[in-house]
Amino acid sequence: xxxxxxxxxxxxxxxxxxxxxxxxxxxxxxxxxxxxxxxxxxxxxxxxxxxxxxxxxxxxxxxxxxxxxxxxxxxxxxxxxxxxxxxxxxxxxxxxxxxxxxxxxxxxxxxxxxxxxxxxxxxxxxxxxxxxxxxxxxxxxxxxxxxxxxxxxxxxxxxxxxxxxxxxxxxxxxxxxxxxxxxxxxxxxxxxxxxxxxxxxxxxxxxxxxxxxxxxxxxxxxxxxxxxxxxxxxxxxxxxxxxxxxxxxxxxxxxxxxxxxxxxxxxxxxxxxxxxxxxxxxxxxxxxxxxxxxxxxxxxxxxxx
Numbered sequence: 417x418x419x420x421x422x423x424x425x426x427x428x429x430x431x432x433x434x435x436x437x438x439x440x441x442x443x444x445x446x447x448x449x450x451x452x453x454x455x456x457x458x459x460x461x462x463x464x465x466x467x468x469x470x471x472x473x474x475x476x477x478x479x480x481x482x483x484x485x486x487x488x489x490x491x492x493x494x495x496x497x498x499x500x501x502x503x504x505x506x507x508x509x510x511x512x513x514x515x516x517x518x519x520x521x522x523x524x525x526x527x528x529x530x531x532x533x534x535x536x537x538x539x540x541x542x543x544x545x546x547x548x549x550x551x552x553x554x555x556x557x558x559x560x561x562x563x564x565x566x567x568x569x570x571x572x573x574x575x576x577x578x579x580x581x582x583x584x585x586x587x588x589x590x591x592x593x594x595x596x597x598x599x600x601x602x603x604x605x606x607x608x609x610x611x612x613x614x615x616x617x618x619x620x621x622x623x624x625x626x627x628x629x630x631x632x633x634x635x636x637x638x639x640x641x642x643x644x645x646x647x648x649x650x651x652x653x654x655x656x657x658x659x660x661x662x663x664x665x666x667x668x669x670x671x672x673x674x675x676x677x678x679x680x681x682x683x684x685x686x687x688x689x690x691x692x693x694x695x696x697x698x699x700x701x702x703x704x705x706x707x708x709x710x711x712x713x714x715x716x717x718x719x720x721x
Contacts, residue, residue: 421449433459436505436537443469443509445530459537464530465503471510472517473542475565477558479521487522497523500532504539511535514545543570543585556606557598563587564595567631571624579627580619590617596635597642608645608663609638612671616686637687641667644694652699659707666702670694 420437422429429437429450437447446464453460472479491497501516511533513520523531536542543566563586570582586592590613594606617634620627648666652658659665668674670693672686681689 420447423449423451427452429459432537433461436535437461437463439505439509440465440535445469447535461535461537462500463533463535465511465533465535467520467524467528467531469510470501470503470520470531470533471512472520473512473514473546475543475562475569476514476517476546477562479517484518484521484525487518488525491522491526497528497532500534502541502545503531503533503535504537504542505535506539512539512542514542543582546585556594556610557602557604559587560591560595560598560606562595563591564599567592567595567624567628571628575625576623578621579624580621582624583619586619588614588617589619590614592631593617593634593638596631597639604642605663608667609641611668612673612686612690613638613683615673615680616683618683634683634687637684637691641687641691641694644691648694648697648699652702655699657699657702657704657707659704662707665707666694666697670697 420429420434433450437450440447440461440463444466448462448464450459450461452458497519499516499519501513501519503511503513503516505511513533516531516533520531546562546566566582566585570577570585583589590610593613594604594609597604598606620630622630645663645666649662652662667690670690672689672693673680680686
């Protein structure tokens with residue numbers, strides 16, 4: 417390996433960074449320089465990585481074919497690759513990128529042999545970057561699946577760590593709950609339950625091994641509520657009552673928090689209350705005009721947000 421160039425000039429990189437540069441060279445890449453980034457002054461390596469060794473993290477959302485196709489078209493039109501990815505090296509010798517998967521896929525599609533990358537010595541940063549990923553806006557399903565995959569990764573590596581330790585990475589506790597459902601039911605309407613769950617679903621001060629069981633119980637409660645809701649919607653359709661906002665309207669009417677603004681109940685109690693309200697819901701009291709008005713108000717509020 418050639419001597420590693422270091423910036424600022426005249427400085428010396430830590431031994432761990434020098435070793436990472438050696439591994440990059442051994443893997444068939446090129447460690448071009450080591451530098452300290454300008455915010456926390458932590459050491460990174462700018463490198464050219466062998467394209468076959470660069471992979472997405474196992475936790476993040478799936479590749480979007482449409483977005484990857486668009487990235488490919490842009491790169492092909494420019495005739496150049498302009499934005500390095502971020503990557504961490506794994507023990508297997510692969511390089512995981514938490515925020516450059518679409519750029520990686522586009523470059524591979526265009527037969528790139530190497531991928532320009534900022535390689536970070538700390539593998540845990542991959543989890544943290546996923547929480548800040550802004551390359552492509554997440555929808556709720558994408559985010560929930562990403563979080564539950566990270567959850568499983570953290571659970572396998574450190575089952576005794578408290579769930580709330582990873583609050584930054586998981587971002588919102590109900591993402592993990594909904595992620596368990598999306599794994600089984602990709603077309604699940606999770607957004608219908610977000611207004612309730614975002615207020616009552618909290619991070620747990622329990623080891624991940626125990627907290628995961630609680631997550632499964634919460635997910636089962638949401639699935640029970642969804643079964644009741646779907647039954648109501650099916651009966652409403654037989655009566656000729658159809659509207660894209662109907663699910664949201666019914667759940668909003670059954671949301672127990674509209675009557676508990678100061679003393680918010682536990683997640684379990686709130687979901688039990690919602691299920692009871694759904695079981696007792698009287699479809700005869702719904703009129704199309706009410707649903708249409710509620711949908712218009714919701715759309716106006718979303719536009720102002």
